[in-house]
Amino acid sequence: MASEAPAPLGAREGSTNSARPPPRDSLAAVAELEDQRRRLEKALADLKSTQARLLQAHKLEAIGQLAAGIAHEINTPTQYVTDNVEFLSRAFERLCQLVVASRELLESAKQGAPSSEVLARAEASLANARIDYILTEAPKALQQSVDGLHRVANIVAAMKDFSHPSGGEKAPCDLNEAIASTIIVATNEWKYVAEVETDLDPTLPLVRCLRDEVNQVILNLIVNGAHAIDAVVIGGSKGKGTIRIETTHDGGWAEIRVTDTGCGIPEKARDRVFDPFFTTKPVGKGTGQGLAIAYSVIVEKHRGEISFETELGRGTTFIVRLPVNVHEERFSTFCAPPRPLA
Numbered sequence: 001m002a003s004e005a006p007a008p009l010g011a012r013e014g015s016t017n018s019a020r021p022p023p024r025d026s027l028a029a030v031a032e033l034e035d036q037r038r039r040l041e042k043a044l045a046d047l048k049s050t051q052a053r054l055l056q057a058h059k060l061e062a063i064g065q066l067a068a069g070i071a072h073e074i075n076t077p078t079q080y081v082t083d084n085v086e087f088l089s090r091a092f093e094r095l096c097q098l099v100v101a102s103r104e105l106l107e108s109a110k111q112g113a114p115s116s117e118v119l120a121r122a123e124a125s126l127a128n129a130r131i132d133y134i135l136t137e138a139p140k141a142l143q144q145s146v147d148g149l150h151r152v153a154n155i156v157a158a159m160k161d162f163s164h165p166s167g168g169e170k171a172p173c174d175l176n177e178a179i180a181s182t183i184i185v186a187t188n189e190w191k192y193v194a195e196v197e198t199d200l201d202p203t204l205p206l207v208r209c210l211r212d213e214v215n216q217v218i219l220n221l222i223v224n225g226a227h228a229i230d231a232v233v234i235g236g237s238k239g240k241g242t243i244r245i246e247t248t249h250d251g252g253w254a255e256i257r258v259t260d261t262g263c264g265i266p267e268k269a270r271d272r273v274f275d276p277f278f279t280t281k282p283v284g285k286g287t288g289q290g291l292a293i294a295y296s297v298i299v300e301k302h303r304g305e306i307s308f309e310t311e312l313g314r315g316t317t318f319i320v321r322l323p324v325n326v327h328e329e330r331f332s333t334f335c336a337p338p339r340p341l342a
Helices: 024-110 116-129 131-163 175-185 211-233 267-272 290-301
Strands: 171-173 194-199 207-209 241-250 253-260 305-311 315-323 339-341
Touching (some): 024 131, 131 175, 131 211, 207 315, 211 253, 290 305, 290 315
Antiparallel strands (some): 253 315
Protein backbone atom coordinates (compact mmCIF):
# COMPACT_ATOMS: atom_id res chain seq x y z
CA MET A 1 0.00 0.00 0.00
CA ALA A 2 1.48 3.28 -1.12
CA SER A 3 2.15 5.80 1.58
CA GLU A 4 0.23 9.05 1.42
CA ALA A 5 2.06 12.14 0.22
CA PRO A 6 2.58 14.71 2.96
CA ALA A 7 0.02 17.47 2.97
CA PRO A 8 1.13 20.90 1.74
CA LEU A 9 2.43 23.14 4.47
CA GLY A 10 -0.52 25.48 4.16
CA ALA A 11 -2.95 22.58 4.45
CA ARG A 12 -1.67 21.10 7.69
CA GLU A 13 -3.86 20.93 10.73
CA GLY A 14 -6.14 23.81 10.54
CA SER A 15 -3.92 26.02 8.40
CA THR A 16 -5.33 27.89 5.40
CA ASN A 17 -3.89 28.79 1.97
CA SER A 18 -4.15 32.54 2.65
CA ALA A 19 -0.87 34.46 3.32
CA ARG A 20 -0.25 35.51 6.85
CA PRO A 21 -0.36 39.29 7.46
CA PRO A 22 3.06 40.73 8.28
CA PRO A 23 3.71 41.31 11.96
CA ARG A 24 2.81 44.68 13.33
CA ASP A 25 6.40 45.47 14.22
CA SER A 26 7.36 44.93 10.53
CA LEU A 27 4.69 47.38 9.40
CA ALA A 28 5.95 49.90 11.93
CA ALA A 29 9.53 49.45 10.71
CA VAL A 30 8.47 50.00 7.09
CA ALA A 31 6.51 53.10 8.05
CA GLU A 32 9.49 54.41 10.01
CA LEU A 33 11.82 53.83 7.05
CA GLU A 34 9.37 55.60 4.73
CA ASP A 35 9.18 58.52 7.15
CA GLN A 36 12.98 58.70 7.32
CA ARG A 37 13.19 58.61 3.51
CA ARG A 38 10.78 61.55 3.25
CA ARG A 39 12.75 63.47 5.87
CA LEU A 40 16.03 62.81 4.06
CA GLU A 41 14.52 63.94 0.75
CA LYS A 42 13.27 67.12 2.41
CA ALA A 43 16.66 67.70 4.06
CA LEU A 44 18.40 67.21 0.72
CA ALA A 45 16.00 69.63 -0.98
CA ASP A 46 16.54 72.16 1.82
CA LEU A 47 20.32 71.72 1.53
CA LYS A 48 20.23 72.31 -2.23
CA SER A 49 18.02 75.37 -1.72
CA THR A 50 20.35 76.73 0.97
CA GLN A 51 23.37 76.10 -1.24
CA ALA A 52 21.71 77.96 -4.12
CA ARG A 53 20.87 80.90 -1.83
CA LEU A 54 24.42 80.91 -0.46
CA LEU A 55 25.86 81.02 -3.96
CA GLN A 56 23.50 83.83 -4.94
CA ALA A 57 24.28 85.73 -1.74
CA HIS A 58 28.02 85.39 -2.36
CA LYS A 59 27.53 86.50 -5.95
CA LEU A 60 25.55 89.55 -4.84
CA GLU A 61 28.20 90.28 -2.21
CA ALA A 62 30.91 90.09 -4.87
CA ILE A 63 28.96 92.38 -7.19
CA GLY A 64 28.40 94.77 -4.28
CA GLN A 65 32.13 94.81 -3.53
CA LEU A 66 32.89 95.41 -7.18
CA ALA A 67 30.25 98.11 -7.60
CA ALA A 68 32.46 100.96 -6.37
CA GLY A 69 35.30 99.82 -8.61
CA ILE A 70 33.03 99.48 -11.62
CA ALA A 71 31.60 102.94 -10.92
CA HIS A 72 35.16 104.31 -10.86
CA GLU A 73 36.03 102.51 -14.09
CA ILE A 74 32.97 104.01 -15.76
CA ASN A 75 33.41 107.45 -14.18
CA THR A 76 36.96 107.95 -15.48
CA PRO A 77 36.17 107.74 -19.23
CA THR A 78 32.85 109.50 -18.64
CA GLN A 79 34.71 112.43 -17.07
CA TYR A 80 37.09 112.95 -19.97
CA VAL A 81 34.27 112.47 -22.48
CA THR A 82 32.43 115.25 -20.62
CA ASP A 83 35.53 117.48 -20.63
CA ASN A 84 36.09 116.89 -24.34
CA VAL A 85 32.47 117.61 -25.22
CA GLU A 86 32.62 120.85 -23.24
CA PHE A 87 35.82 121.82 -25.11
CA LEU A 88 34.21 121.02 -28.47
CA SER A 89 31.13 122.98 -27.47
CA ARG A 90 33.23 126.10 -26.71
CA ALA A 91 35.21 125.60 -29.93
CA PHE A 92 31.97 125.30 -31.91
CA GLU A 93 30.68 128.54 -30.40
CA ARG A 94 33.85 130.39 -31.45
CA LEU A 95 33.68 128.88 -34.91
CA CYS A 96 30.09 130.07 -35.21
CA GLN A 97 31.21 133.60 -34.36
CA LEU A 98 33.96 133.32 -36.97
CA VAL A 99 31.48 132.11 -39.59
CA VAL A 100 29.18 135.06 -38.87
CA ALA A 101 32.08 137.52 -39.12
CA SER A 102 33.34 135.84 -42.32
CA ARG A 103 29.92 136.09 -43.94
CA GLU A 104 29.72 139.74 -43.01
CA LEU A 105 33.17 140.31 -44.50
CA LEU A 106 32.19 138.44 -47.68
CA GLU A 107 29.02 140.51 -48.13
CA SER A 108 30.97 143.72 -47.60
CA ALA A 109 33.58 142.62 -50.13
CA LYS A 110 30.85 141.98 -52.71
CA GLN A 111 29.61 145.54 -52.29
CA GLY A 112 33.06 147.04 -52.51
CA ALA A 113 35.87 147.54 -50.06
CA PRO A 114 34.85 146.28 -46.57
CA SER A 115 34.75 148.86 -43.82
CA SER A 116 37.40 148.97 -41.13
CA GLU A 117 34.79 147.89 -38.54
CA VAL A 118 33.93 144.74 -40.54
CA LEU A 119 37.60 143.90 -40.97
CA ALA A 120 38.23 144.44 -37.25
CA ARG A 121 35.35 142.12 -36.28
CA ALA A 122 36.60 139.43 -38.70
CA GLU A 123 40.14 139.67 -37.37
CA ALA A 124 38.92 139.54 -33.76
CA SER A 125 36.74 136.49 -34.49
CA LEU A 126 39.61 134.73 -36.23
CA ALA A 127 41.97 135.40 -33.31
CA ASN A 128 39.33 134.35 -30.77
CA ALA A 129 38.55 131.13 -32.64
CA ARG A 130 42.16 129.87 -32.29
CA ILE A 131 41.78 127.85 -35.48
CA ASP A 132 45.22 126.24 -35.34
CA TYR A 133 44.60 124.99 -31.80
CA ILE A 134 41.17 123.63 -32.70
CA LEU A 135 42.50 121.88 -35.81
CA THR A 136 45.13 120.18 -33.64
CA GLU A 137 43.09 119.33 -30.53
CA ALA A 138 39.57 118.64 -31.86
CA PRO A 139 40.50 115.33 -33.56
CA LYS A 140 42.23 114.20 -30.34
CA ALA A 141 39.19 115.13 -28.28
CA LEU A 142 36.88 113.25 -30.62
CA GLN A 143 39.08 110.14 -30.60
CA GLN A 144 39.41 110.19 -26.81
CA SER A 145 35.64 110.50 -26.51
CA VAL A 146 35.03 107.59 -28.86
CA ASP A 147 37.57 105.47 -26.95
CA GLY A 148 35.97 106.43 -23.65
CA LEU A 149 32.48 105.53 -24.83
CA HIS A 150 33.76 102.21 -26.15
CA ARG A 151 35.36 101.59 -22.77
CA VAL A 152 32.09 102.26 -20.98
CA ALA A 153 30.22 100.04 -23.45
CA ASN A 154 32.74 97.24 -22.87
CA ILE A 155 32.39 97.52 -19.09
CA VAL A 156 28.59 97.46 -19.28
CA ALA A 157 28.64 94.50 -21.69
CA ALA A 158 31.11 92.64 -19.47
CA MET A 159 29.00 93.29 -16.39
CA LYS A 160 25.87 92.13 -18.19
CA ASP A 161 27.67 89.02 -19.43
CA PHE A 162 29.15 88.30 -15.99
CA SER A 163 25.88 88.60 -14.08
CA HIS A 164 23.49 87.07 -16.64
CA PRO A 165 21.75 84.18 -14.86
CA SER A 166 21.94 80.73 -16.41
CA GLY A 167 18.62 79.72 -14.90
CA GLY A 168 20.17 76.49 -13.65
CA GLU A 169 20.47 75.15 -17.20
CA LYS A 170 23.85 74.21 -18.60
CA ALA A 171 24.61 75.62 -22.05
CA PRO A 172 27.68 75.73 -24.34
CA CYS A 173 30.01 78.44 -23.04
CA ASP A 174 33.07 80.14 -24.51
CA LEU A 175 35.41 80.09 -21.50
CA ASN A 176 37.85 82.51 -23.17
CA GLU A 177 35.09 85.07 -23.57
CA ALA A 178 33.91 84.49 -20.00
CA ILE A 179 37.46 85.08 -18.72
CA ALA A 180 37.85 88.29 -20.74
CA SER A 181 34.56 89.66 -19.37
CA THR A 182 35.42 88.75 -15.80
CA ILE A 183 38.84 90.42 -16.06
CA ILE A 184 37.12 93.66 -17.10
CA VAL A 185 34.56 93.43 -14.29
CA ALA A 186 37.34 92.86 -11.72
CA THR A 187 39.68 95.56 -13.07
CA ASN A 188 39.53 97.75 -9.99
CA GLU A 189 40.45 94.78 -7.80
CA TRP A 190 43.77 94.10 -9.54
CA LYS A 191 44.94 97.14 -11.51
CA TYR A 192 46.70 98.86 -8.58
CA VAL A 193 48.70 95.79 -7.52
CA ALA A 194 49.13 93.61 -10.61
CA GLU A 195 49.30 93.32 -14.35
CA VAL A 196 47.03 90.70 -15.89
CA GLU A 197 48.36 88.55 -18.72
CA THR A 198 46.35 86.07 -20.75
CA ASP A 199 47.26 83.11 -22.91
CA LEU A 200 43.92 81.83 -24.18
CA ASP A 201 43.75 78.78 -26.41
CA PRO A 202 41.84 79.74 -29.60
CA THR A 203 41.03 76.06 -30.25
CA LEU A 204 39.37 75.65 -26.85
CA PRO A 205 36.03 73.87 -27.38
CA LEU A 206 32.85 75.31 -25.97
CA VAL A 207 32.10 73.82 -22.57
CA ARG A 208 28.58 72.98 -21.44
CA CYS A 209 28.28 74.61 -18.04
CA LEU A 210 26.45 77.09 -15.81
CA ARG A 211 28.13 80.18 -17.18
CA ASP A 212 27.28 82.61 -14.39
CA GLU A 213 28.59 80.23 -11.73
CA VAL A 214 31.79 79.52 -13.66
CA ASN A 215 32.20 83.31 -14.04
CA GLN A 216 31.93 83.55 -10.26
CA VAL A 217 34.69 80.95 -9.84
CA ILE A 218 36.99 82.86 -12.23
CA LEU A 219 36.26 86.10 -10.37
CA ASN A 220 37.04 84.48 -7.01
CA LEU A 221 40.38 83.20 -8.29
CA ILE A 222 41.35 86.59 -9.78
CA VAL A 223 40.40 88.45 -6.59
CA ASN A 224 42.25 85.87 -4.48
CA GLY A 225 45.33 86.36 -6.64
CA ALA A 226 45.09 90.15 -6.34
CA HIS A 227 44.79 89.92 -2.54
CA ALA A 228 47.78 87.56 -2.36
CA ILE A 229 49.88 89.96 -4.46
CA ASP A 230 48.67 92.95 -2.42
CA ALA A 231 50.10 91.29 0.69
CA VAL A 232 53.51 91.34 -1.02
CA VAL A 233 53.53 94.67 -2.87
CA ILE A 234 51.60 96.59 -0.17
CA GLY A 235 49.05 98.29 -2.41
CA GLY A 236 51.54 98.75 -5.24
CA SER A 237 54.10 100.67 -3.17
CA LYS A 238 56.65 97.94 -3.96
CA GLY A 239 55.82 97.61 -7.63
CA LYS A 240 53.28 95.28 -9.17
CA GLY A 241 52.90 91.53 -9.35
CA THR A 242 51.43 89.46 -12.16
CA ILE A 243 48.24 87.47 -12.56
CA ARG A 244 48.45 85.12 -15.53
CA ILE A 245 45.40 83.32 -16.88
CA GLU A 246 45.77 80.46 -19.34
CA THR A 247 43.35 78.10 -21.05
CA THR A 248 44.04 74.85 -22.82
CA HIS A 249 42.37 71.53 -23.50
CA ASP A 250 43.55 67.97 -23.36
CA GLY A 251 41.40 65.03 -24.35
CA GLY A 252 37.97 65.50 -22.84
CA TRP A 253 38.97 68.30 -20.47
CA ALA A 254 39.15 72.08 -20.70
CA GLU A 255 41.64 73.61 -18.29
CA ILE A 256 41.92 77.09 -16.76
CA ARG A 257 45.06 78.10 -14.87
CA VAL A 258 45.14 81.26 -12.74
CA THR A 259 48.65 82.04 -11.49
CA ASP A 260 49.64 84.85 -9.13
CA THR A 261 53.02 86.04 -7.91
CA GLY A 262 51.70 86.54 -4.40
CA CYS A 263 52.76 85.25 -1.02
CA GLY A 264 51.78 81.61 -1.49
CA ILE A 265 49.59 79.50 0.81
CA PRO A 266 51.03 78.56 4.24
CA GLU A 267 51.54 74.82 4.63
CA LYS A 268 49.25 74.56 7.66
CA ALA A 269 46.39 76.09 5.65
CA ARG A 270 46.69 73.97 2.50
CA ASP A 271 44.41 71.16 3.68
CA ARG A 272 41.64 73.63 4.52
CA VAL A 273 41.73 75.90 1.46
CA PHE A 274 38.36 74.66 0.18
CA ASP A 275 36.66 74.51 3.62
CA PRO A 276 33.67 76.86 4.00
CA PHE A 277 34.39 80.03 6.00
CA PHE A 278 38.12 79.29 6.24
CA THR A 279 40.38 82.19 5.32
CA THR A 280 43.92 83.35 6.01
CA LYS A 281 43.06 86.93 5.04
CA PRO A 282 42.74 89.72 7.61
CA VAL A 283 39.31 90.75 8.86
CA GLY A 284 37.39 92.60 6.17
CA LYS A 285 39.36 91.06 3.30
CA GLY A 286 37.43 87.83 2.87
CA THR A 287 34.62 85.66 4.23
CA GLY A 288 36.20 82.29 3.44
CA GLN A 289 33.43 81.30 1.05
CA GLY A 290 35.05 82.03 -2.31
CA LEU A 291 37.09 78.85 -2.71
CA ALA A 292 34.48 76.69 -0.99
CA ILE A 293 31.91 77.84 -3.52
CA ALA A 294 34.45 77.35 -6.33
CA TYR A 295 34.87 73.73 -5.20
CA SER A 296 31.09 73.24 -5.04
CA VAL A 297 30.55 74.73 -8.51
CA ILE A 298 33.39 72.90 -10.26
CA VAL A 299 33.40 69.51 -8.52
CA GLU A 300 29.83 68.97 -7.39
CA LYS A 301 27.87 70.75 -10.11
CA HIS A 302 30.11 70.09 -13.13
CA ARG A 303 31.93 66.89 -12.15
CA GLY A 304 35.17 68.77 -12.73
CA GLU A 305 38.38 69.17 -10.77
CA ILE A 306 39.98 72.07 -8.90
CA SER A 307 43.44 71.94 -7.38
CA PHE A 308 46.38 74.22 -6.68
CA GLU A 309 50.15 74.41 -6.71
CA THR A 310 51.80 76.84 -4.31
CA GLU A 311 55.18 77.92 -3.00
CA LEU A 312 55.68 80.35 -0.16
CA GLY A 313 57.12 83.63 -1.35
CA ARG A 314 56.62 82.79 -5.03
CA GLY A 315 52.89 82.46 -5.57
CA THR A 316 50.05 80.08 -6.32
CA THR A 317 48.45 78.49 -9.38
CA PHE A 318 44.84 77.32 -9.21
CA ILE A 319 43.92 74.72 -11.83
CA VAL A 320 40.30 74.27 -12.88
CA ARG A 321 39.39 71.36 -15.15
CA LEU A 322 35.95 71.02 -16.71
CA PRO A 323 34.71 68.07 -18.78
CA VAL A 324 34.10 68.91 -22.44
CA ASN A 325 30.98 67.66 -24.17
CA VAL A 326 32.41 65.41 -26.87
CA HIS A 327 29.47 66.21 -29.14
CA GLU A 328 30.21 69.95 -29.00
CA GLU A 329 32.57 70.59 -31.90
CA ARG A 330 32.50 74.39 -32.00
CA PHE A 331 35.55 76.30 -30.81
CA SER A 332 36.03 79.57 -28.98
CA THR A 333 35.41 82.67 -31.09
CA PHE A 334 37.52 84.77 -28.72
CA CYS A 335 41.16 84.78 -29.73
CA ALA A 336 43.83 86.88 -28.07
CA PRO A 337 47.61 86.46 -28.12
CA PRO A 338 49.56 86.57 -24.84
CA ARG A 339 49.42 90.21 -23.78
CA PRO A 340 49.00 92.41 -20.75
CA LEU A 341 45.53 93.88 -20.28
CA ALA A 342 45.63 97.59 -19.44
